Amino acid sequence: MGSAKAALVTQSLRKQSMAPLTSHWASLAVFGNKPAFAEPLHVGRPNLPDKQAILDRIAGALDRHWLTNGGPLVTEFECRIAEQVGVRHCVAVANGTIGLELAIRALGLTGEVILPAFTFIATAHALSWQQVAPVFGDVDRVTHTIDAYEIERLITPRTTAILGVHLWGRACNVEELSELAVERGLTLFFDAAHAFGCTHHGQRIGRFGACEVFSFHATKFVHCGEGGAVTTDNDELAERLRLLRNFGFVGYDNVTAIGTNAKMSELSAAVGLTSLDCMSSIVAANQGNHATYRRELAGLRGIRLLAYEPNEASNYQYVVLEVDERAAGLSRDELAAVLAAENVLARRYFHPGCHRMEAYRGAQLGRVPELPVTEYLAERVLALPTGMQLDKSSIAQIAGIVRTAVENALAVRGRLSQRRAA
Numbered sequence: 001m002g003s004a005k006a007a008l009v010t011q012s013l014r015k016q017s018m019a020p021l022t023s024h025w026a027s028l029a030v031f032g033n034k035p036a037f038a039e040p041l042h043v044g045r046p047n048l049p050d051k052q053a054i055l056d057r058i059a060g061a062l063d064r065h066w067l068t069n070g071g072p073l074v075t076e077f078e079c080r081i082a083e084q085v086g087v088r089h090c091v092a093v094a095n096g097t098i099g100l101e102l103a104i105r106a107l108g109l110t111g112e113v114i115l116p117a118f119t120f121i122a123t124a125h126a127l128s129w130q131q132v133a134p135v136f137g138d139v140d141r142v143t144h145t146i147d148a149y150e151i152e153r154l155i156t157p158r159t160t161a162i163l164g165v166h167l168w169g170r171a172c173n174v175e176e177l178s179e180l181a182v183e184r185g186l187t188l189f190f191d192a193a194h195a196f197g198c199t200h201h202g203q204r205i206g207r208f209g210a211c212e213v214f215s216f217h218a219t220k221f222v223h224c225g226e227g228g229a230v231t232t233d234n235d236e237l238a239e240r241l242r243l244l245r246n247f248g249f250v251g252y253d254n255v256t257a258i259g260t261n262a263k264m265s266e267l268s269a270a271v272g273l274t275s276l277d278c279m280s281s282i283v284a285a286n287q288g289n290h291a292t293y294r295r296e297l298a299g300l301r302g303i304r305l306l307a308y309e310p311n312e313a314s315n316y317q318y319v320v321l322e323v324d325e326r327a328a329g330l331s332r333d334e335l336a337a338v339l340a341a342e343n344v345l346a347r348r349y350f351h352p353g354c355h356r357m358e359a360y361r362g363a364q365l366g367r368v369p370e371l372p373v374t375e376y377l378a379e380r381v382l383a384l385p386t387g388m389q390l391d392k393s394s395i396a397q398i399a400g401i402v403r404t405a406v407e408n409a410l411a412v413r414g415r416l417s418q419r420r421a422a
């Protein structure tokens with residue numbers, strides 16, 4: 001073996017066996033040091049692995065002078081999503097939120113719909129924009145998805161549906177929810193914004209309930225910049241969704257329903273198709289990042305990294321910590337402040353819970369419900385950067401900052417309160 005090659009091998013061996021990086025507290029940026037990263041690291045920075053392929057597809061659309069309204073790129077995108085999910089229909093839309101709104105309309109929902117409070121606010125907004133009252137339920141402390149027992153309690157004569165959210169790409173308890181929905185005569189459908197490429201009992205998410213809604217927003221795993229899709233096996237529902245997506249037009253000038261404009265453009269589909277082409281390399285990067293975080297944070301007191309079910313396919317798009325303030329010696333917000341000083345912009349998803357957001361606080365029959373698990377999680381959850389933007393050593397460095405902060409919690413806490421007072 002040549003010496004250069006031998007050196008490389010030794011170096012990579014050393015890297016692999018690297019012990020968790022714990023540094024002296026004084027190395028942290030909150031103590032006045034240079035940030036670990038020169039540029040801010042964002043959660044959900046778009047994966048754009050093949051710029052040239054995107055540009056080539058866009059050039060094709062421009063050459064065809066066909067930019068929207070059932071163009072070949074959107075059609076191909078729909079076929080590929082339907083095939084991957086294993087459903088008869090995929091209706092591509094402009095974004096996930098309007099996908100939810102179309103689904104609500106097409107399913108004919110009225111009155112009240114039960115959903116988890118621990119979700120992105122769009123899940124609730126989609127209902128409200130369709131004049132349906134969101135009724136917030138609590139989630140399970142371990143899975144972070146809606147608690148079926150909770151739902152029972154919230155059903156009223158006005159309830160028409162249950163809207164589950166496969167949070168972090170981890171499936172809801174689909175079987176229990178289905179049973180409950182059938183028993184109580186309710187529609188069941190899902191916000192699958194996080195869950196493209198994920199399975200539940202080995203079956204692709206996108207096939208459950210009356211329909212499922214994906215988001216292909218730039219921050220999501222596979223994305224179109226802006227985009228979404230509704231998937232279903234129900235022919236009539238799919239037809240209704242397509243009708244409503246395009247102003248209710250049947251043919252050139254016959255309008256049979258009050259629709260909207262929810263169409264995906266060819267330009268978005270160009271990004272989406274390229275993203276689909278690169279799906280396996282995005283998963284590999286995310287999975288590797290997740291494994292590095294897991295290794296580097298192992299055994300750290302008060303820090304729990306949310307795991308993905310090893311027997312399911314997953315997109316590993318979310319690196320979610322639960323920070324237990326008592327055990328860690330630092331609150332989630334204190335840890336976020338330490339990371340922000342290093343230019344690591346971790347996110348407090350979904351603080352403070354939809355039910356406590358200003359827009360909904362007053363709207364819930366005069367009082368904000370108490371949802372102890374949602375409130376518990378909203379105080380503890382912190383999402384860390386991942387994706388193709390980051391290599392292994394950056395991930396190890398971010399984890400090292402978390403470790404250094406927690407292992408020197410007293411000094412860090414003192415410093416943060418000093419900074420706040422200054």
Ligand SMILES: *Cc1c(COP(=O)(O)O)cnc(C)c1O
Pocket residue numbers: 095096097098119120122123165191193194215216217227228
């Ligand atoms: C992103 C997201 C949405 C909204 O999707 P958009 O494409 O951004 O409109 C809805 N629900 C959840 C859980 C999301 O994360």
